[in-house]
Amino acid sequence: MDVEIIQTKDGSHTLYSRQFDEIYHSRNGAVAESQHIFVRNGLGACPGNVINVFEVGFGTGLNALLCWEYAESKNIRINYHSIELYPVSDKLIGQINYPDLVGHKEKFQQLHAAKWNETVTLSENFTLHKINGSVLEMLFPTSSINVIFFDAFSPEKQSELWTIEVFTKMYDILALGGILVTYCSKSYVRKNMQQAGFQIEKLPGPHGKRDMVRARKNL
Numbered sequence: 648m649d650v651e652i653i654q655t656k657d658g659s660h661t662l663y664s665r666q667f668d669e670i671y672h673s674r675n676g677a678v679a680e681s682q683h684i685f686v687r688n689g690l691g692a693c694p695g696n697v698i699n700v701f702e703v704g705f706g707t708g709l710n711a712l713l714c715w716e717y718a719e720s721k722n723i724r725i726n727y728h729s730i731e732l733y734p735v736s737d738k739l740i741g742q743i744n745y746p747d748l749v750g751h752k753e754k755f756q757q758l759h760a761a762k763w764n765e766t767v768t769l770s771e772n773f774t775l776h777k778i779n780g781s782v783l784e785m786l787f788p789t790s791s792i793n794v795i796f797f798d799a800f801s802p803e804k805q806s807e808l809w810t811i812e813v814f815t816k817m818y819d820i821l822a823l824g825g826i827l828v829t830y831c832s833k834s835y836v837r838k839n840m841q842q843a844g845f846q847i848e849k850l851p852g853p854h855g856k857r858d859m860v861r862a863r864k865n866l
């Protein structure tokens with residue numbers, strides 16, 4: 648994919664995709680957004696010492712890096728699954744400034760060096776399974792995911808990913824009580840989630856954005 652690095656307001660980089668005319672994170676801060684939506688309101692809302700994560704859109708690997716660090720700091724186990732249709736080139740990954748800002752350069756490199764389509768144990772607390780493919784064609788025969796990071800491009804740019812059908816698929820892979828978190832709180836997106844069976848909660852968004860959504864598969 649034709650992408651270039653741009654800087655967000657907290658100093659962290661993100662990518663701009665010319666193909667989709669879309670950026671990978673909030674312009675108000677990529678690291679701040681990831682910490683708020685996916686780590687604090689996603690992982691932070693999951694009980695237990697073993698958390699199974701499923702991410703839509705591995706992208707730069709920022710969410711994965713912050714989650715790995717979270718697993719080490721809390722001494723819990725995270726099994727991280729992520730699907731990505733357009734892997735980012737090694738050249739660009741080498742220029743992204745996340746290791747300068749949040750540290751853990753070696754971890755960042757390991758996340759990207761990990762083979763696709765197999766489970767890799769990166770530490771006692773963290774396994775990674777990157778799937779190279781489309782979430783639209785994904786076959787994922789499990790209902791053991793505790794939290795989904797729904798981090799696709801926006802519905803304006805990829806409406807086919809924000810449908811009742813896709814949210815039903817997401818609902819099916821969640822364990823009972825599992826959650827889905829996303830930055831998008833548009834009303835038709837929330838309606839599609841509800842149609843798929845989710846209970847919706849609107850939460851304050853990261854700095855500069857009004858809302859985010861946490862959707863739950865009730866017990």
Ligand SMILES: C[S@@+](CC[C@H](N)C(=O)[O-])C[C@H]1O[C@@H](n2cnc3c(N)ncnc32)[C@H](O)[C@@H]1O
Nearest residue numbers: 704705706707709710731732733781782798800
């Ligand atoms: C908003 S960005 C994700 C940012 C990423 N989570 C990160 O931390 O850098 C959306 C991602 O979804 C990927 N994507 C687009 N279409 C997809 C599809 N059909 N299936 C899986 N991933 C897709 C894009 O290539 C991009 O990496």
